[in-house]
Amino acid sequence: MASPSSSQIALQQMLADLLLQHFRRDSAESNTLQLYRLLRDSILQEVLPPGLRLPSSRQLAQELGIARNTVIHVYERLVVEGYLAAGVGRGTFVLDTGPERLPGREPAPVRHGADSQAEISQRGTQLVAQAGAGAKQWGAFMPGVPEVRTFPSRTWMRLHNRQWRKPQPDLLTYSVGPGLPALRSALADYLRSSRGVICTPEQIIVTNGSHAALQLIALLLGDVGDTAWVENPGYWGVHSVWRSSGLDTQPVAVDGDGLQVEEGARLGVPKLIYVSPSHQYPLGAVMSLARRRRLLAYARRHNSWIVEDDYDSEFRYGRPPLPSLQGLDSHGRVIYLATFSKVIYPGLRLAYMVVPESLVASFQTGLSEMFRGGQYLTQAVLADFIAEGHFVSHIRRMRHLYALRRETLLAAITAHFGERLPIHDGAAGLHLVLGLPDGCDDHAIAEAALQQGILTRPLSAYYRGEAPAQQGLLLGYAHVHEQDIAGHFATLAAVIKAAGIGLAPLP
Ligand SMILES: Cc1ncc(COP(=O)(O)O)c(C=O)c1O
The missing domain is CATH 3.40.640.10 (Type I PLP-dependent aspartate aminotransferase-like (Major domain))
Structure with missing residues:
Protein backbone atom coordinates (compact mmCIF):
# COMPACT_ATOMS: atom_id res chain seq x y z
CA MET A 1 0.00 0.00 0.00
CA ALA A 2 1.43 3.45 -0.91
CA SER A 3 2.09 5.74 2.05
CA PRO A 4 -0.39 8.63 2.30
CA SER A 5 0.62 12.11 1.17
CA SER A 6 0.69 14.98 3.67
CA SER A 7 -2.56 16.39 2.25
CA GLN A 8 -4.18 12.97 2.70
CA ILE A 9 -3.01 12.92 6.30
CA ALA A 10 -4.44 16.42 6.86
CA LEU A 11 -7.78 15.37 5.36
CA GLN A 12 -7.91 12.20 7.42
CA GLN A 13 -7.25 14.27 10.52
CA MET A 14 -10.05 16.64 9.49
CA LEU A 15 -12.37 13.64 9.06
CA ALA A 16 -11.47 12.31 12.47
CA ASP A 17 -12.14 15.76 14.01
CA LEU A 18 -15.43 16.05 12.16
CA LEU A 19 -16.61 12.67 13.32
CA LEU A 20 -15.48 13.24 16.89
CA GLN A 21 -17.32 16.56 16.90
CA HIS A 22 -20.61 15.20 15.58
CA PHE A 23 -20.69 11.57 16.66
CA ARG A 24 -22.70 11.03 19.87
CA ARG A 25 -22.49 7.71 21.59
CA ASP A 26 -25.50 8.67 23.77
CA SER A 27 -27.67 9.48 20.73
CA ALA A 28 -31.04 7.75 20.30
CA GLU A 29 -29.87 6.89 16.78
CA SER A 30 -27.83 3.67 16.52
CA ASN A 31 -24.03 3.99 16.08
CA THR A 32 -24.33 2.37 12.66
CA LEU A 33 -26.96 4.75 11.38
CA GLN A 34 -25.21 7.78 12.83
CA LEU A 35 -21.86 6.95 11.29
CA TYR A 36 -23.46 6.07 7.96
CA ARG A 37 -25.33 9.38 7.87
CA LEU A 38 -22.31 11.45 8.88
CA LEU A 39 -20.06 9.87 6.25
CA ARG A 40 -22.68 9.95 3.50
CA ASP A 41 -23.58 13.63 4.13
CA SER A 42 -19.91 14.62 4.26
CA ILE A 43 -19.34 12.93 0.89
CA LEU A 44 -22.45 14.47 -0.67
CA GLN A 45 -21.50 17.93 0.55
CA GLU A 46 -17.94 17.30 -0.63
CA VAL A 47 -16.49 17.93 2.78
CA LEU A 48 -14.74 14.63 2.03
CA PRO A 49 -13.36 15.06 -1.50
CA PRO A 50 -13.22 12.31 -4.12
CA GLY A 51 -10.03 10.27 -3.81
CA LEU A 52 -9.69 10.70 -0.06
CA ARG A 53 -8.58 7.49 1.61
CA LEU A 54 -10.56 6.78 4.76
CA PRO A 55 -8.88 5.55 7.91
CA SER A 56 -8.89 1.80 8.37
CA SER A 57 -11.91 0.36 10.11
CA ARG A 58 -9.76 -0.54 13.13
CA GLN A 59 -8.38 3.02 13.40
CA LEU A 60 -11.77 4.72 13.08
CA ALA A 61 -13.41 2.32 15.53
CA GLN A 62 -10.69 3.12 18.06
CA GLU A 63 -11.00 6.89 17.58
CA LEU A 64 -14.78 6.79 18.04
CA GLY A 65 -14.77 4.13 20.75
CA ILE A 66 -17.20 1.89 18.88
CA ALA A 67 -17.11 -1.71 17.64
CA ARG A 68 -14.95 -2.34 14.56
CA ASN A 69 -17.79 -4.33 13.02
CA THR A 70 -19.94 -1.20 13.04
CA VAL A 71 -17.38 0.65 10.91
CA ILE A 72 -16.94 -2.34 8.59
CA HIS A 73 -20.69 -2.56 8.16
CA VAL A 74 -20.99 1.17 7.35
CA TYR A 75 -18.07 1.11 4.90
CA GLU A 76 -19.61 -1.92 3.16
CA ARG A 77 -22.97 -0.21 2.87
CA LEU A 78 -21.39 2.95 1.41
CA VAL A 79 -19.46 0.82 -1.08
CA VAL A 80 -22.66 -0.92 -2.17
CA GLU A 81 -24.43 2.43 -2.54
CA GLY A 82 -21.59 3.82 -4.65
CA TYR A 83 -20.10 6.43 -2.28
CA LEU A 84 -16.88 4.51 -1.56
CA ALA A 85 -14.61 2.09 -3.36
CA ALA A 86 -12.57 -0.54 -1.59
CA GLY A 87 -9.80 -2.78 -2.90
CA VAL A 88 -7.61 -5.35 -1.24
CA GLY A 89 -4.39 -3.62 -0.22
CA ARG A 90 -5.60 -0.21 -1.44
CA GLY A 91 -7.80 0.85 1.46
CA THR A 92 -11.19 2.55 1.21
CA PHE A 93 -11.60 5.65 -0.96
CA VAL A 94 -14.24 8.30 -1.54
CA LEU A 95 -15.60 7.98 -5.08
CA ASP A 96 -16.35 10.90 -7.38
CA THR A 97 -20.15 10.86 -7.41
CA GLY A 98 -20.73 14.57 -8.11
CA PRO A 99 -22.61 15.94 -11.10
CA GLU A 100 -20.48 17.28 -13.91
CA ARG A 101 -18.54 20.22 -12.56
CA LEU A 102 -18.93 23.57 -14.28
CA PRO A 103 -16.23 26.20 -14.19
CA GLY A 104 -16.62 28.79 -11.44
CA ARG A 105 -17.77 28.56 -7.89
CA GLU A 106 -20.61 26.19 -7.14
CA PRO A 107 -23.42 27.53 -4.99
CA ALA A 108 -23.36 26.44 -1.36
CA PRO A 109 -25.51 23.32 -0.86
CA VAL A 110 -29.04 24.12 0.32
CA ARG A 111 -30.32 22.21 3.32
CA HIS A 112 -34.02 21.49 2.87
CA GLY A 113 -35.50 22.01 6.29
CA ALA A 114 -38.87 23.35 7.38
CA ASP A 115 -37.62 26.90 6.89
CA SER A 116 -36.52 26.58 3.26
CA GLN A 117 -39.04 26.20 0.42
CA ALA A 118 -38.18 25.14 -3.10
CA GLU A 119 -39.26 27.42 -5.92
CA ILE A 120 -42.46 26.20 -7.58
CA SER A 121 -44.38 27.18 -10.71
CA GLN A 122 -46.45 30.35 -10.94
CA ARG A 123 -49.72 28.47 -10.91
CA GLY A 124 -48.45 26.31 -8.06
CA THR A 125 -47.58 29.45 -6.12
CA GLN A 126 -51.06 30.82 -6.72
CA LEU A 127 -52.67 27.52 -5.69
CA VAL A 128 -50.72 27.37 -2.47
CA ALA A 129 -51.24 31.06 -1.65
CA GLN A 130 -55.01 30.80 -2.11
CA ALA A 131 -55.50 27.36 -0.56
CA GLY A 132 -58.94 26.98 0.97
CA ALA A 133 -58.99 23.73 2.96
CA GLY A 134 -58.81 24.11 6.73
CA ALA A 135 -56.05 22.34 8.66
CA LYS A 136 -58.55 20.89 11.16
CA GLN A 137 -61.57 19.01 9.87
CA TRP A 138 -63.29 17.82 13.02
CA GLY A 139 -64.80 19.78 15.91
CA ALA A 140 -67.58 22.30 16.57
CA PHE A 141 -68.43 24.15 14.28
CA MET A 142 -66.31 23.05 11.29
CA PRO A 143 -68.53 23.47 8.22
CA GLY A 144 -69.20 20.74 5.68
CA VAL A 145 -68.56 17.78 7.98
CA PRO A 146 -71.22 15.07 8.36
CA GLU A 147 -71.78 12.98 11.51
CA VAL A 148 -69.49 10.02 10.97
CA ARG A 149 -69.95 8.40 14.40
CA THR A 150 -73.41 7.12 13.52
CA PHE A 151 -72.38 5.58 10.21
CA GLY A 389 -81.58 0.00 0.93
CA HIS A 390 -79.02 0.96 3.62
CA PHE A 391 -78.05 4.14 1.80
CA VAL A 392 -81.53 5.63 1.70
CA SER A 393 -82.28 4.70 5.31
CA HIS A 394 -78.94 6.16 6.50
CA ILE A 395 -79.75 9.42 4.71
CA ARG A 396 -83.23 9.44 6.27
CA ARG A 397 -81.83 8.94 9.78
CA MET A 398 -79.18 11.61 9.28
CA ARG A 399 -81.77 14.03 7.93
CA HIS A 400 -83.72 13.76 11.21
CA LEU A 401 -80.59 14.10 13.30
CA TYR A 402 -79.26 17.12 11.39
CA ALA A 403 -82.68 18.80 11.50
CA LEU A 404 -82.61 18.50 15.30
CA ARG A 405 -79.06 19.88 15.50
CA ARG A 406 -79.90 22.75 13.18
CA GLU A 407 -82.91 23.68 15.34
CA THR A 408 -80.71 23.51 18.46
CA LEU A 409 -78.13 25.83 16.90
CA LEU A 410 -80.81 28.27 15.71
CA ALA A 411 -82.24 28.35 19.25
CA ALA A 412 -78.78 29.04 20.69
CA ILE A 413 -78.24 31.89 18.22
CA THR A 414 -81.59 33.42 19.13
CA ALA A 415 -80.85 33.08 22.86
CA HIS A 416 -77.65 35.13 22.48
CA PHE A 417 -78.46 37.54 19.66
CA GLY A 418 -82.23 37.54 19.21
CA GLU A 419 -82.94 38.52 15.62
CA ARG A 420 -80.09 40.98 15.40
CA LEU A 421 -77.82 38.90 13.17
CA PRO A 422 -78.99 37.56 9.80
CA ILE A 423 -78.87 33.81 9.19
CA HIS A 424 -78.38 32.32 5.73
CA ASP A 425 -78.98 28.60 5.32
CA GLY A 426 -81.84 27.71 3.01
CA ALA A 427 -82.93 25.14 5.64
CA ALA A 428 -80.66 22.55 4.05
CA GLY A 429 -77.23 21.01 4.20
CA LEU A 430 -74.73 20.66 7.02
CA HIS A 431 -74.00 24.27 7.93
CA LEU A 432 -75.54 27.73 8.19
CA VAL A 433 -74.02 31.18 7.91
CA LEU A 434 -74.30 33.63 10.77
CA GLY A 435 -74.08 37.09 9.19
CA LEU A 436 -72.06 39.81 10.93
CA PRO A 437 -72.46 43.58 10.52
CA ASP A 438 -70.44 45.35 7.79
CA GLY A 439 -67.17 46.63 9.12
CA CYS A 440 -66.52 43.55 11.30
CA ASP A 441 -63.42 41.48 10.74
CA ASP A 442 -64.72 37.92 10.38
CA HIS A 443 -61.19 36.53 9.94
CA ALA A 444 -60.15 38.02 13.29
CA ILE A 445 -63.29 36.69 14.98
CA ALA A 446 -62.74 33.18 13.54
CA GLU A 447 -59.13 33.32 14.73
CA ALA A 448 -60.18 34.41 18.23
CA ALA A 449 -62.78 31.61 18.30
CA LEU A 450 -60.09 29.11 17.35
CA GLN A 451 -58.09 30.21 20.39
CA GLN A 452 -61.13 29.13 22.43
CA GLY A 453 -61.31 25.77 20.63
CA ILE A 454 -64.17 26.67 18.27
CA LEU A 455 -63.70 26.11 14.53
CA THR A 456 -65.54 28.34 12.07
CA ARG A 457 -64.73 29.69 8.61
CA PRO A 458 -65.03 33.41 7.84
CA LEU A 459 -67.61 34.10 5.12
CA SER A 460 -65.43 36.75 3.48
CA ALA A 461 -62.85 34.03 2.66
CA TYR A 462 -65.30 32.63 0.07
CA TYR A 463 -65.33 35.83 -2.01
CA ARG A 464 -63.04 36.46 -4.96
CA GLY A 465 -62.41 39.54 -7.06
CA GLU A 466 -63.13 43.19 -6.38
CA ALA A 467 -66.72 43.00 -5.10
CA PRO A 468 -67.08 43.82 -1.38
CA ALA A 469 -67.35 40.69 0.74
CA GLN A 470 -70.10 40.11 3.27
CA GLN A 471 -68.91 39.36 6.78
CA GLY A 472 -70.11 36.29 8.65
CA LEU A 473 -69.20 32.89 10.04
CA LEU A 474 -69.92 29.45 8.57
CA LEU A 475 -71.10 27.13 11.32
CA GLY A 476 -71.29 23.39 10.70
CA TYR A 477 -73.72 21.68 13.03
CA ALA A 478 -74.26 18.21 11.54
CA HIS A 479 -71.41 16.54 13.46
CA VAL A 480 -71.88 18.35 16.80
CA HIS A 481 -73.83 16.47 19.49
CA GLU A 482 -77.09 18.32 20.12
CA GLN A 483 -76.40 18.44 23.87
CA ASP A 484 -73.05 20.20 23.22
CA ILE A 485 -74.30 22.82 20.77
CA ALA A 486 -75.52 25.41 23.31
CA GLY A 487 -72.25 25.27 25.27
CA HIS A 488 -70.03 25.62 22.20
CA PHE A 489 -72.17 28.40 20.84
CA ALA A 490 -72.00 30.26 24.18
CA THR A 491 -68.20 30.23 23.82
CA LEU A 492 -68.47 31.57 20.29
CA ALA A 493 -71.05 34.19 21.27
CA ALA A 494 -68.69 35.49 23.97
CA VAL A 495 -65.93 35.84 21.33
CA ILE A 496 -68.28 37.69 18.95
CA LYS A 497 -69.46 40.05 21.71
CA ALA A 498 -65.90 40.68 22.87
CA ALA A 499 -65.03 41.73 19.30
CA GLY A 500 -67.31 44.76 19.87
CA ILE A 501 -69.38 44.39 16.72
CA GLY A 502 -71.70 47.23 17.71
CA LEU A 503 -74.96 45.39 18.37
CA ALA A 504 -77.77 47.11 20.23
CA PRO A 505 -78.58 45.40 23.56
CA LEU A 506 -81.31 42.74 23.50
CA PRO A 507 -84.71 44.10 24.53
C1 LIG B 1 -69.62 22.86 -2.56
C2 LIG B 1 -68.90 21.58 -2.35
N1 LIG B 1 -68.81 20.71 -3.36
C3 LIG B 1 -68.22 19.52 -3.20
C4 LIG B 1 -67.65 19.16 -2.01
C5 LIG B 1 -67.12 17.76 -1.82
O1 LIG B 1 -65.92 17.53 -2.32
P1 LIG B 1 -65.29 16.07 -2.18
O2 LIG B 1 -66.04 15.14 -3.06
O3 LIG B 1 -63.90 16.33 -2.62
O4 LIG B 1 -65.36 15.68 -0.74
C6 LIG B 1 -67.67 20.04 -0.95
C7 LIG B 1 -66.99 19.67 0.31
O5 LIG B 1 -66.87 20.38 1.24
C8 LIG B 1 -68.33 21.27 -1.11
O6 LIG B 1 -68.41 22.13 -0.09
Missing part, protein backbone atom coordinates in the same frame (compact mmCIF):
# COMPACT_ATOMS: atom_id res chain seq x y z
CA PRO A 152 -73.67 1.96 10.13
CA SER A 153 -70.20 0.51 10.36
CA ARG A 154 -71.36 -3.02 11.18
CA THR A 155 -73.42 -3.21 8.02
CA TRP A 156 -70.53 -1.74 6.04
CA MET A 157 -68.11 -4.25 7.56
CA ARG A 158 -70.44 -7.14 6.77
CA LEU A 159 -70.72 -6.04 3.13
CA HIS A 160 -66.98 -5.48 2.98
CA ASN A 161 -66.24 -8.92 4.42
CA ARG A 162 -68.58 -10.47 1.88
CA GLN A 163 -66.56 -8.92 -0.95
CA TRP A 164 -63.21 -9.85 0.58
CA ARG A 165 -64.22 -13.44 1.26
CA LYS A 166 -63.79 -14.23 -2.41
CA PRO A 167 -62.44 -11.09 -4.09
CA GLN A 168 -62.84 -11.09 -7.84
CA PRO A 169 -59.56 -10.32 -9.67
CA ASP A 170 -61.22 -7.58 -11.71
CA LEU A 171 -62.06 -5.73 -8.48
CA LEU A 172 -58.42 -5.71 -7.44
CA THR A 173 -56.56 -5.04 -10.65
CA TYR A 174 -56.16 -1.87 -12.74
CA SER A 175 -59.51 -0.61 -13.84
CA VAL A 176 -59.96 1.04 -17.20
CA GLY A 177 -63.65 1.79 -16.98
CA PRO A 178 -65.53 4.76 -15.58
CA GLY A 179 -66.60 2.97 -12.39
CA LEU A 180 -68.03 -0.39 -11.35
CA PRO A 181 -71.12 -1.23 -13.48
CA ALA A 182 -73.06 -2.43 -10.40
CA LEU A 183 -72.47 0.91 -8.66
CA ARG A 184 -73.38 2.93 -11.73
CA SER A 185 -76.63 0.94 -12.08
CA ALA A 186 -77.55 1.40 -8.42
CA LEU A 187 -76.79 5.12 -8.70
CA ALA A 188 -78.83 5.60 -11.87
CA ASP A 189 -81.89 4.13 -10.06
CA TYR A 190 -81.28 6.29 -6.99
CA LEU A 191 -80.77 9.47 -9.03
CA ARG A 192 -83.90 8.93 -11.10
CA SER A 193 -86.11 8.35 -8.08
CA SER A 194 -84.56 10.77 -5.56
CA ARG A 195 -82.89 13.59 -7.47
CA GLY A 196 -84.88 13.90 -10.67
CA VAL A 197 -81.73 13.23 -12.72
CA ILE A 198 -82.43 11.69 -16.10
CA CYS A 199 -79.68 9.26 -16.99
CA THR A 200 -78.58 5.77 -17.91
CA PRO A 201 -75.82 3.95 -15.94
CA GLU A 202 -73.47 4.50 -18.91
CA GLN A 203 -73.54 8.26 -18.32
CA ILE A 204 -72.15 7.90 -14.80
CA ILE A 205 -68.41 8.43 -14.27
CA VAL A 206 -67.09 7.59 -10.81
CA THR A 207 -64.11 9.63 -9.56
CA ASN A 208 -61.95 9.86 -6.46
CA GLY A 209 -63.69 12.89 -4.97
CA SER A 210 -65.23 15.94 -6.59
CA HIS A 211 -61.89 17.59 -7.30
CA ALA A 212 -60.84 14.81 -9.67
CA ALA A 213 -64.15 15.27 -11.51
CA LEU A 214 -63.65 19.04 -11.71
CA GLN A 215 -60.13 18.54 -13.01
CA LEU A 216 -61.27 16.11 -15.68
CA ILE A 217 -64.01 18.52 -16.74
CA ALA A 218 -61.46 21.34 -17.03
CA LEU A 219 -59.08 19.17 -19.02
CA LEU A 220 -61.61 17.73 -21.46
CA LEU A 221 -63.81 20.79 -21.99
CA GLY A 222 -61.57 23.81 -21.51
CA ASP A 223 -58.28 24.99 -22.93
CA VAL A 224 -55.74 27.12 -21.09
CA GLY A 225 -57.06 30.67 -20.87
CA ASP A 226 -60.72 29.75 -21.43
CA THR A 227 -63.23 31.57 -19.25
CA ALA A 228 -65.10 29.71 -16.50
CA TRP A 229 -67.73 31.31 -14.29
CA VAL A 230 -67.67 30.43 -10.62
CA GLU A 231 -70.13 31.57 -7.97
CA ASN A 232 -69.18 34.52 -5.77
CA PRO A 233 -69.10 33.77 -2.89
CA GLY A 234 -68.44 30.16 -3.78
CA TYR A 235 -66.73 26.87 -3.19
CA TRP A 236 -62.96 27.37 -2.91
CA GLY A 237 -62.33 23.88 -4.39
CA VAL A 238 -63.65 24.66 -7.86
CA HIS A 239 -61.64 27.85 -7.95
CA SER A 240 -58.43 26.05 -6.95
CA VAL A 241 -58.86 23.15 -9.35
CA TRP A 242 -59.96 25.13 -12.37
CA ARG A 243 -57.45 27.92 -11.91
CA SER A 244 -54.57 25.54 -11.54
CA SER A 245 -55.83 23.74 -14.66
CA GLY A 246 -55.25 26.97 -16.59
CA LEU A 247 -58.82 28.25 -16.77
CA ASP A 248 -59.58 31.92 -16.29
CA THR A 249 -62.07 31.69 -13.42
CA GLN A 250 -64.40 34.68 -13.27
CA PRO A 251 -66.36 35.20 -10.04
CA VAL A 252 -70.04 35.91 -10.75
CA ALA A 253 -72.22 37.31 -7.95
CA VAL A 254 -75.07 35.26 -6.49
CA ASP A 255 -78.27 36.65 -5.03
CA GLY A 256 -81.31 35.03 -3.42
CA ASP A 257 -82.14 33.32 -6.75
CA GLY A 258 -78.64 31.95 -7.35
CA LEU A 259 -76.00 32.89 -9.93
CA GLN A 260 -76.74 36.19 -11.70
CA VAL A 261 -76.60 35.17 -15.34
CA GLU A 262 -76.76 38.75 -16.65
CA GLU A 263 -73.78 39.77 -14.59
CA GLY A 264 -71.84 36.79 -15.91
CA ALA A 265 -72.75 37.66 -19.50
CA ARG A 266 -70.91 40.98 -19.09
CA LEU A 267 -67.67 39.08 -18.38
CA GLY A 268 -67.50 37.21 -21.68
CA VAL A 269 -68.71 33.85 -22.91
CA PRO A 270 -67.58 30.99 -20.66
CA LYS A 271 -66.69 27.44 -21.62
CA LEU A 272 -67.74 26.28 -18.17
CA ILE A 273 -70.22 27.52 -15.58
CA TYR A 274 -70.11 26.14 -12.04
CA VAL A 275 -73.30 26.37 -9.96
CA SER A 276 -74.70 24.79 -6.79
CA PRO A 277 -78.39 25.40 -7.53
CA SER A 278 -80.02 23.21 -4.88
CA HIS A 279 -78.09 24.78 -1.99
CA GLN A 280 -75.74 27.54 -3.03
CA TYR A 281 -72.41 27.16 -1.29
CA PRO A 282 -71.93 28.79 1.15
CA LEU A 283 -74.96 31.12 1.43
CA GLY A 284 -77.66 28.48 0.89
CA ALA A 285 -79.87 30.11 -1.78
CA VAL A 286 -81.96 27.83 -3.97
CA MET A 287 -81.79 28.78 -7.64
CA SER A 288 -85.24 29.87 -8.74
CA LEU A 289 -86.95 28.17 -11.66
CA ALA A 290 -86.77 31.36 -13.72
CA ARG A 291 -83.01 31.61 -13.11
CA ARG A 292 -82.54 27.92 -13.94
CA ARG A 293 -84.27 28.35 -17.26
CA ARG A 294 -82.30 31.50 -18.06
CA LEU A 295 -79.04 29.73 -17.28
CA LEU A 296 -79.93 26.71 -19.42
CA ALA A 297 -80.97 28.95 -22.32
CA TYR A 298 -77.72 30.94 -22.03
CA ALA A 299 -75.61 27.76 -22.01
CA ARG A 300 -77.44 26.37 -25.01
CA ARG A 301 -77.06 29.60 -26.97
CA HIS A 302 -73.33 29.90 -26.26
CA ASN A 303 -72.37 26.23 -26.19
CA SER A 304 -71.24 26.54 -22.58
CA TRP A 305 -71.19 23.57 -20.20
CA ILE A 306 -72.92 23.89 -16.85
CA VAL A 307 -71.49 21.96 -13.91
CA GLU A 308 -74.22 21.39 -11.34
CA ASP A 309 -72.61 20.61 -7.96
CA ASP A 310 -75.27 18.76 -5.96
CA TYR A 311 -73.04 18.14 -2.95
CA ASP A 312 -75.49 18.04 -0.02
CA SER A 313 -79.05 18.48 -1.23
CA GLU A 314 -80.24 15.17 0.30
CA PHE A 315 -80.46 17.18 3.50
CA ARG A 316 -83.39 19.57 3.22
CA TYR A 317 -85.36 20.17 6.36
CA GLY A 318 -89.13 20.42 6.42
CA ARG A 319 -89.41 20.24 2.63
CA PRO A 320 -88.76 17.47 0.11
CA PRO A 321 -85.41 17.53 -1.77
CA LEU A 322 -85.43 19.69 -4.89
CA PRO A 323 -85.18 18.10 -8.31
CA SER A 324 -81.91 18.72 -10.10
CA LEU A 325 -81.13 21.30 -12.77
CA GLN A 326 -79.96 18.42 -14.96
CA GLY A 327 -83.53 17.10 -15.06
CA LEU A 328 -84.66 20.36 -16.72
CA ASP A 329 -81.98 20.29 -19.39
CA SER A 330 -83.26 19.04 -22.71
CA HIS A 331 -80.15 19.98 -24.72
CA GLY A 332 -77.41 18.04 -22.96
CA ARG A 333 -75.48 21.01 -21.56
CA VAL A 334 -75.41 19.99 -17.86
CA ILE A 335 -72.85 17.83 -16.09
CA TYR A 336 -74.33 16.73 -12.78
CA LEU A 337 -71.73 16.30 -10.01
CA ALA A 338 -72.31 14.64 -6.64
CA THR A 339 -70.15 13.29 -3.83
CA PHE A 340 -70.43 10.56 -1.21
CA SER A 341 -68.54 12.77 1.23
CA LYS A 342 -71.65 14.18 2.89
CA VAL A 343 -73.95 11.16 2.69
CA ILE A 344 -71.44 8.41 3.59
CA TYR A 345 -68.19 9.89 4.96
CA PRO A 346 -65.57 12.26 3.50
CA GLY A 347 -62.63 9.89 3.90
CA LEU A 348 -64.23 7.53 1.36
CA ARG A 349 -63.07 9.90 -1.41
CA LEU A 350 -65.69 8.83 -3.95
CA ALA A 351 -67.77 11.14 -6.12
CA TYR A 352 -69.43 10.82 -9.51
CA MET A 353 -70.61 12.78 -12.52
CA VAL A 354 -73.51 12.26 -14.84
CA VAL A 355 -72.35 13.51 -18.23
CA PRO A 356 -74.47 14.16 -21.31
CA GLU A 357 -74.45 11.27 -23.78
CA SER A 358 -72.31 13.25 -26.21
CA LEU A 359 -69.48 13.28 -23.63
CA VAL A 360 -69.64 9.68 -22.40
CA ALA A 361 -66.87 8.21 -24.58
CA SER A 362 -64.41 11.09 -24.02
CA PHE A 363 -64.94 11.10 -20.27
CA GLN A 364 -64.56 7.35 -19.95
CA THR A 365 -61.24 7.37 -21.77
CA GLY A 366 -60.11 10.64 -20.16
CA LEU A 367 -60.71 9.31 -16.66
CA SER A 368 -58.85 6.11 -17.28
CA GLU A 369 -55.94 7.91 -18.93
CA MET A 370 -55.57 10.62 -16.30
CA PHE A 371 -56.43 8.94 -13.03
CA ARG A 372 -56.55 5.17 -13.62
CA GLY A 373 -59.80 4.77 -11.68
CA GLY A 374 -59.82 2.30 -8.85
CA GLN A 375 -61.24 1.32 -5.48
CA TYR A 376 -63.50 -1.14 -7.28
CA LEU A 377 -63.85 -3.34 -4.24
CA THR A 378 -65.07 -0.37 -2.20
CA GLN A 379 -67.35 0.53 -5.09
CA ALA A 380 -68.78 -3.00 -4.94
CA VAL A 381 -69.49 -2.55 -1.22
CA LEU A 382 -71.13 0.78 -1.95
CA ALA A 383 -73.24 -0.74 -4.72
CA ASP A 384 -74.55 -3.37 -2.27
CA PHE A 385 -75.09 -0.69 0.38
CA ILE A 386 -77.30 1.26 -2.04
CA ALA A 387 -79.07 -1.72 -3.65
CA GLU A 388 -79.98 -3.25 -0.26
